Amino acid sequence: MQTETSQTGRVMAAIRARIEARALTTGDRLPSIRRFASTMGVSPSTVVEAYDRLAAEGLIRAQPGSGFYVSATALPPLKLARTATPQARAVDPFWVSRQSLDAEDDALMPGCGWLPPAWMPEAALRKSLRNLSRASTTLLTDYGSSLGSLTLRQLLIRRAAEDGLRIEPEQLMLTASGSQALDLLCRFLLRPGDVVLVDDPCYFNFQALLRAHQVKIESVPYTLDGPDMAAFEAALTTHQPRLYLTNSALQNPTGASISPQKAHRLLNLASAHDLIIVEDEIFADFEPEPSTRLAALDGLTHVIRIGSFSKTLSASIRCGYIAAKRDWIDGLVDLQVASNFGGPSPMATEIIADVLTGGSYRKHMEEVRRRLARARREAAERLARLGIAPWNVPRGGFYLWCRLPDEVDSAAIAQAALRQGVLLAPGNIFSHARTAENFMRFNVAQMTESKVWEVLETAMRA
Amino acid sequence: MQTETSQTGRVMAAIRARIEARALTTGDRLPSIRRFASTMGVSPSTVVEAYDRLAAEGLIRAQPGSGFYVSATALPPLKLARTATPQARAVDPFWVSRQSLDAEDDALMPGCGWLPPAWMPEAALRKSLRNLSRASTTLLTDYGSSLGSLTLRQLLIRRAAEDGLRIEPEQLMLTASGSQALDLLCRFLLRPGDVVLVDDPCYFNFQALLRAHQVKIESVPYTLDGPDMAAFEAALTTHQPRLYLTNSALQNPTGASISPQKAHRLLNLASAHDLIIVEDEIFADFEPEPSTRLAALDGLTHVIRIGSFSKTLSASIRCGYIAAKRDWIDGLVDLQVASNFGGPSPMATEIIADVLTGGSYRKHMEEVRRRLARARREAAERLARLGIAPWNVPRGGFYLWCRLPDEVDSAAIAQAALRQGVLLAPGNIFSHARTAENFMRFNVAQMTESKVWEVLETAMRA
Incomplete structure (x- = not known):
């Protein structure tokens, strides 16, 4: 019986260790007899004996017809540590x-x-969630299409039309987030060592993301009405950047917007120097009147538009978008399938479309x-x-x-x-x-x- | 009055073009007078005149107190084209x-x-959505924490404990999807030109993703009880791969699982050759009884565990996870912040946790x-x-x-x-x-x- 006893002891020790490590805490159900027997490589009867003994010790309790649970004598619930202080x-x-x-x-x-x-918009979000609870089973359980929700894309195409920008359906894709829109573009357009221009100052995560792509960052001073054009032109000549990344409409962190004249000059420079401009319009809806948009002037020739709904609608719903040349979108979709098996959650895009069209x-x-x-x-x-x-x-x-x-x-x-x-x-x-x-x-x-x-x-x- | 007339004509032409391009379709509201005046660089009265004339033509109609709308004479609604046939x-x-x-x-x-x-599990999902519609405003509107939902992480830690795997809280992070979990790992661990071993056959998107990372793929025949060990050992010696990527529990596409003996040998080889193993357990819940898990044998020394809920719960809710060494998680979290400004939607993780603990x-x-x-x-x-x-x-x-x-x-x-x-x-x-x-x-x-x-x-x- 020595073996039998030590096997029971081993099972008891394993459960004790899990409670100590707080992998099991007060009120948690223990693994089923059969499952834990398989895990520990012992017979079910050994696990039964071990559980019974632990119950006798008061560490766990049996609930007839349901299983064994960790007793209230257990350690205080663990607060999961955050990362580095x-x-x-x-x-x-x-x-x-x-x-x-x-x-x-x-x-x-x-x-x-x-x-x-x-x-x-809390009330609108709650209402959309109630609507969503009655949506089709397919919407609630299936993957979305590779370009993302038809309804939300049509909505974005109409909003772009209000800015005077015509976007063809094949030029617009939804992404898992605004940051991921930019991440996909960096993967698609940049190679390590490429130079990317940013504003000085600019959104800190632009720098973090560009560093992750191992590109060279060069910055151009941002003035009250857009980049310093002399410095911009000099940077084009000196560094031959592949891409310029900026916010149109309320630049982050300055809240300044580009003037129509500078926008026009910038596009001419982009054309002359074969520069791609990525315009993040994430703050556009906060403008009292729309300012000049590079994409609208340019028509998606040198400009790629990205954005998201995190600032205006909810940051808990993850979704972004990219409007760009048709050929690029097809490559970007492949990249998003490979790296994320598609774009945003169909549930998420349904909520966004519902709130945006909800009237409020x-x-x-x-x-x-x-x-x-x-x-x-x-x-x-x-x-x-x-x-x-x-x-x-x-x-x-x-x-x-x-x-x-x-x-x-x-x-x-x-x-x-x-x-x-x-x-x-x-x-x-x-x-x-x-x-x-x-x-x-x-x-x-x-x-x-x-x-x-x-x-x-x-x-x-x- | 020539200028006035041609400006009105320009505004009318712009609206006509949008209707033709289906950027505006039947029932859509036209841009507000003020907004469109700013877009076109004309006075509001010019836009009023243009809209009035278009209304007279029947192309649009005025709805008093609300604005102008595209009439039912418009073209049939556009079906957004899918990507390449x-x-x-x-x-x-x-x-x-x-x-x-x-x-x-x-x-x-x-x-x-x-x-x-x-x-x-449709009923459970609908119930969770109704519950979610009553959740805290913070949950519905704010970004999640960088490691992801505490509740869902605790749940995953307990499930791992049932397999005999002890995961420390700092060793587990949630990701935007299962594919994205792997994508982050590739970014973090691999450099272009590195060699990665996969099974032959293996999940096709593993290949797509690895190609996107410009690594060299080598494959080892998969047999009825895991990889062909002679070929595996030869591949280690010949190619010195950095990483081996596989499914534990019901390998895709074969549905086979690794035997305990092979798992043990594999881990010894990983240790001897400094090989990292990424074990995707996405199909684990489909097993009638749990098979051997590499991570459980190894304790996250050479093995990284990834998974998601897309196959068992809903593919519309995007969420994955990574369990790995503590040091790696911190770097992976930085990478996910840079590329996605955090992990999965807090709403999504709330639904998953709710369904998983819901009893059904x-x-x-x-x-x-x-x-x-x-x-x-x-x-x-x-x-x-x-x-x-x-x-x-x-x-x-x-x-x-x-x-x-x-x-x-x-x-x-x-x-x-x-x-x-x-x-x-x-x-x-x-x-x-x-x-x-x-x-x-x-x-x-x-x-x-x-x-x-x-x-x-x-x-x-x-």
Whole structure:
């Protein structure tokens, strides 16, 4: 019987180890007798004996007709650790993204790049989910088509038509997210060592993504009405970049938009230098009146348009899009099939199309724009009292790109604020040339709590 | 007044062009007066005049207090074109994926890699969507954490514990899909020119993805109980591969599983040759009893586990996962932030966790396994009558890997069947070494319609 006993002991030890490691916690059901017997290479009767003994010890309890469960004597529930503690990370392009994604729900984040949940079209989303619960079984269970939802693509084609841009159906594909749209384009168009132009400053994740593709980044100063054209032209000649990546409509982080004259010149330069322009229009719906769009002027010859719905509708629904030359789309679809077996979730695109056509969306965005205009004004006034001056007055959106008093290093401020639970976005994470040590991007929609201002003030004084 | 008139004409022509191009179709609202004036660079009164004239022509109609709409005289609604016509494509690794993704809802697809909608846990999904419509606003609108939903990760950790695999919380991340899990790993672990071992035959999208990463693919024959070990060892010595990519539990396309002895030998070889093994367990829940898992034997030292919920729960909800060494996960999370600004949709992971813990899932899978056993038996019998013989008798899943009569080329059969509206999966799309011309993968759950059998029989006779 020695063998029998030690086998029972081995099974008991295995269950104990799992409870200790919190792989099994209070209330969890234990593996079935049969399954665990197979796992441990013992007979079912050995597992029965082991479970019975553990039950006698009080570690687990039997529920007749249902199985065995971990008792309430178990260890407190495990809180899954987040990745590396925030403070341990360098202030690099991942600084704000990783920390804002992994912040607690009640964290204060004037450095983050989205609106608070209360600003989003909650009622419309809830209604769409109820509608979705009655959708066809195919929609709820099957893969989507390789280009993505027909309905949502038709909607985007109509919206582009309002900007004066005609997009053929074969020129538009949906992607798993806005970032993934750009990622696919980088894979498709770039090779390691290629040069890509970005704005200085620009969205930090553009840099993170381009680095992942091992391309060379060069930056051109962004001015109040678009890139510095002399610097842009010089960069074309010097570096022969393959691609220029920018936001049209409320550039991130400055909130500035390109002027029609610069847009026109830029397109002529693109044509002369065989440059591809990727125009991310993610903030377009925040503009009170549409500004010049490169894609609309160009007609998708040198320009590729990308965007998403994360800022205006929901970041929990992942979906982006690419409008480009027909030939490119076919190659991009292959790439998305290989890397993601298709694009966004059909459920996700159904919700987006439902909210966008639901009638309340336009009104919702009008209200958001009004609220943002007020929040922007108020934040600018309060920042001015701290000696922090907006670099420009954006026409819309939630960003204020600000200059700090001369002697102040924004990275030091951000690190001090983070220790107090406030996430800021220091200038140099946006600046490839690292010219923005003295700048900070504020999200005015995330600055309503007085603690934000207290922490900012304290950090500035130190 | 000449200028005024021609400007009005220009606006009218622009609207006409959009209707012609079907960017605006019957019932669509025209751009607002103000918006279109800005787009066209004319005064609002010019647009008013143009719209009034178009209304007088009957092309559009005014709806008081709401705007202008395209009349019912408009062209028939545009059906968005699919990408390249199916027949035009070569029989390459994208052949089945692109065609099955883009098939009509009523297409017959014994070549596809998933269950029909009617086999999926529809009631549980609908219930989860109703639950989701009452979830917190944050869940419905915000980005998820960088590792992905805590609840779903805890669930996966517990399921791994049932297989005897202890996964630390920092060793598990959620991804945008199962394919994307593999894509991230390829980016993280491979450089162009590296050698990757796959099974011959193997899942065709493994080849498509590896090609996209510009790595060298080498294949090892898969036998009834795992890879041919002599060939595997020879490949290690000859090619010094960095990675071996396989399915544990019901290998795709054969439905075979590795024996414990081979698993053990494989791990010893991996250790001796510094080989990383990526084990995709996507079909694991289809096994009646769990087979040996490499990750469970190895404990995530040389093995990385990936998987998804597309086959068992819903392919419309996109989500995958990676369990690997802690250090790797941190780098992979950075990569997923850069390329997708995080992982799966928090809504998607909420639905998955809800269905998995909902109580009905286990019963649902038992029923699916029972149905599949029956369907497999019936399909094998009918195939035998056509001279098509299963290579093996899988323990579970929906695939039958079959040998055709000697003189028959499976690609020719597939092309003939496609012309009759039936999508088949010819052997060589699974075979990097192109040794499977004479084979075909059948999905037994997709073979209930008699037309499938009629078309197959006709194609075989020709």
